[in-house]
Amino acid sequence: xxxxxxxxxxxxxxxxxxxxxxxxxxxxxxxxxxxxxxxxxxxxxxxxxxxxxxxxxxxxxxxxxxxxxxxxxxxxxxxxxxxxxxxxxxxxxxxxxxxxxxxxxxxxxxxxxxxxxxxxxxxxxxxxxxxxxxxxxxxxxxxxxxxxxxxxxxxxxxxxxxxxxxxxxxxxxxxxxxxxxxxxxxxxxxxxxxxxxxxxxxxxxxxxxxxxxxxxxxxxxxxxxxxxxxxxxxxxxxxxxxxxxxxxxxxxxxxxxxxxxxxxxxxxxxxxxxxxxxxxxxxxxxxxxxxxxxxxxxxxxxxxxxxxxxxxxxxxxxxxxxxxxxxxxxxxxxxxxxxxxxxxxxxxxxxxxxxxxxxxxxxxxxxx
Ligand code: GN1
Ligand code: MG
Numbered sequence: 425x426x427x428x429x430x431x432x433x434x435x436x437x438x439x440x441x442x443x444x445x446x447x448x449x450x451x452x453x454x455x456x457x458x459x460x461x462x463x464x465x466x467x468x469x470x471x472x473x474x475x476x477x478x479x480x481x482x483x484x485x486x487x488x489x490x491x492x493x494x495x496x497x498x499x500x501x502x503x504x505x506x507x508x509x510x511x512x513x514x515x516x517x518x519x520x521x522x523x524x525x526x527x528x529x530x531x532x533x534x535x536x537x538x539x540x541x542x543x544x545x546x547x548x549x550x551x552x553x554x555x556x557x558x559x560x561x562x563x564x565x566x567x568x569x570x571x572x573x574x575x576x577x578x579x580x581x582x583x584x585x586x587x588x589x590x591x592x593x594x595x596x597x598x599x600x601x602x603x604x605x606x607x608x609x610x611x612x613x614x615x616x617x618x619x620x621x622x623x624x625x626x627x628x629x630x631x632x633x634x635x636x637x638x639x640x641x642x643x644x645x646x647x648x649x650x651x652x653x654x655x656x657x658x659x660x661x662x663x664x665x666x667x668x669x670x671x672x673x674x675x676x677x678x679x680x681x682x683x684x685x686x687x688x689x690x691x692x693x694x695x696x697x698x699x700x701x702x703x704x705x706x707x708x709x710x711x712x713x714x715x716x717x718x719x720x721x722x723x724x725x726x727x728x729x730x731x732x733x734x735x736x737x738x739x740x741x742x743x744x745x746x747x748x749x750x751x752x753x754x755x756x757x758x759x760x761x762x763x764x765x766x767x768x769x770x771x772x773x774x775x776x777x778x779x780x781x782x783x784x785x786x787x788x789x790x791x792x
Contacts, residue, residue, distance in 0.1 A: 430458055433470060433531035436516045436523040440464050451542060451644045452660065453750045459536060467536035468514070472529055473522070476748060478662060481530035483575035485521040488661045489513055490573065491566065498565045508537050508649075509657050540656055542644040546680045549703040551653065555646045555680065556707025558655035559638060559672055564711055566636040571666045574636065581639055581663055582671045584620040584734050588613070591737050594744035602744055606759065612766050613737055619730060623670055623723060631719045637667035643680040669720050670727025673708055677701060677728035678735055682768050687761050694764055695771040698778060701728075705786050713790035721787050725779035729772040736765030 426446050434443060441462040449457040449469075456472040473481045488511075495510040506512075514533045516523045523531045546552035580586040595603055595610055603610070626632040638645070638658060645660040679686065681700040684693040705724075713721070740762035742749045747758055772779065 426458065429472075429525055429527060429529065430470065433472070433523055433525055433529075434460055434468070434533070436525070436531070437514055437533045438517045439468065439514070439533070440466060446470075450751075451544065455662070467538065469534050469536050471532050471534075473532060473662075475530055478577055480575070480577070481522050481524075481532075484577045484662060485513070485532060487574050487577060487664060489521050491569065491661055491664050494569055495565055507535070508540075511535070511537075511657070511659060511661070537647055537657060539650045540647045541650055542647060542659075544644050544679075545682070545685060546643065546697075546700050546703075549700060551648065551655075552643075552680055552700050553703040553707035554648075554655045555643055555676065556704040556709075557711055558646050558658055558707075559641050559676060560708045560711025562638060562658045563635060563669065563672065564715060566664075567715065569636045571634070571636050574665050576665055577662055581665065582667055582731075582734065583624060584730060585624060587734050587737055587741075588617060588620045591741045591744075594741045598744060600744065600746045602759075606740065606743070606762075609740055609759075609762060609766065613733075613740070616733060616769075619733065623668055623727065623730060626719065626723065627668060632668050632670070632723060633717065633720070634666045635669060636664065637669065637672045639663035639665055639667050639671055639675070641672045641676040641679075643676065668723070668727070669712070669716055670723040671731060673704075673724045674727030674729070674731030675735070676704060676708075678732040678765070678768065680704065681728075682764075684764065686764060687757065688764055689760050691763060691767045694767040696728075696768060696775050696779070698775060698782070701779060702782050705782050709783070709786040709790050713787055714792050721783060724783050725776060728779065729769055729776065732765050732772060733769045736762045736769065739765065 426448060430446055441464040443460055444463050445461045447459045449459055454474045454477050458470045460468045460470050478484050492510050496506040499506040499509045512535045513521050515521055521532060591613060640660055640663045646655050647657040647659055649656045681697045683695045683697045688694060739758045743758035750758060752758055
C-alpha cells in the first residue's frame, strides 16, 4: 500500500528533489519494497523492513552496511563496477542507515541499479547457470569476512530441527482451527523428522564448516543486466549470516529448478527440473569446487531437498499461525505453497541418485 508513511520515510533520507512516482514491487514475500523516482530522474529502492521477521533493524543494517562496504572493496580490487555489482545504502538525515517512522516501522533506502531485472523462475539454462555462479562467487567474496561480527538477524533461520519444533508448536496451538484440514501434510512432515537434523549434526561435528552465506538464495534475489543478460549482483542481504553452503545451494534449487512456480496449485506441474539442476550445479561448482570440502559437496543434493522441505514446513507453520509472516494474496496461499514444496520434495526423493551423480560429475570437472 502506498500512503503517507512511504512519503514520510523517503523524505527522512533527504534525497534530491521531489518524488514524481512511487511503485510497489511485490516479488519479495517479507519486506515491502517501493521504487521511487524523483524529479531529477534519480531512482531509489525504499524498503519497509518487516520487523515481525527481523526484530532488530539496527543490527540488521549494521550487517548489511558492513557486508556491502566490504564487497565494494573486493569489487574494486577485481576491477569491477561497484555501483552495479553491489548495493549502495543511503544514510538518513541523522546519519543512520535506517529510519523509524511515527508508527514505529523501520525503513531503509538504496540506489536503484538501472537497466537490470530479476526473474522468479529460470527462463534459460544459461541464466540459471549464471545464478549458480553468482551465488558461488558471493560466498567466495565473503570467505575472509569476519563472521563473528555478523548478528543473527533471524535466530535459527535455517536450523531445521528448530523449524520443526516451531511447526509442532503451531500444530499443537492450532490458533485458527485449521489443523484438521492439513492432517495429510502434518504426516508428511512428521515422516521426515529424521532428515531435519542431518546437516546440523554434521555441522556440530565440524564436518561441515560454517561459512558466511546468503541464506535466501531465491532466484529473484539475483539482479541480471538487461543488456548482457548476465548476472550482476546478489541482493536481499538481510539474512547474510553464518550458515552452510548446502543452505545456499539448496534454496536456489528449491526456488529455481521447480518446473512450476512456488505457488502453482496444479501439483502435476511440480517437479525437479534435472536439466536446470545440472545448469546450476555447473555454475555453482565452477566457482566453489576448490573451496568446498568433500563432505560439503556431498551434502549439496540433500541440502536442496532439506531447504525445500524446510520452506514447505515454514509455509504450513504460517498457515496454522494465521499468516503472520509471509505476504499472501488469498487465505489458502500459504497452504498452497506448502503443498507445492512438499510435492517438490517427493520429486527430489525420487531423483536423489541422479542429483548426487550430477554433483559428482561437476566436482570431477572443476576440482583442480
Ligand atoms: C522469503 O523475502 P523473500 O521473498 O526473498 C523468505 C525466504 C523464503 C522465501 C520463500 C527472510 O524470501 O526464507 O525461502 O520467502 N525470506 C525470509 O519464497 O524469511
Ligand atoms: Mg527477495
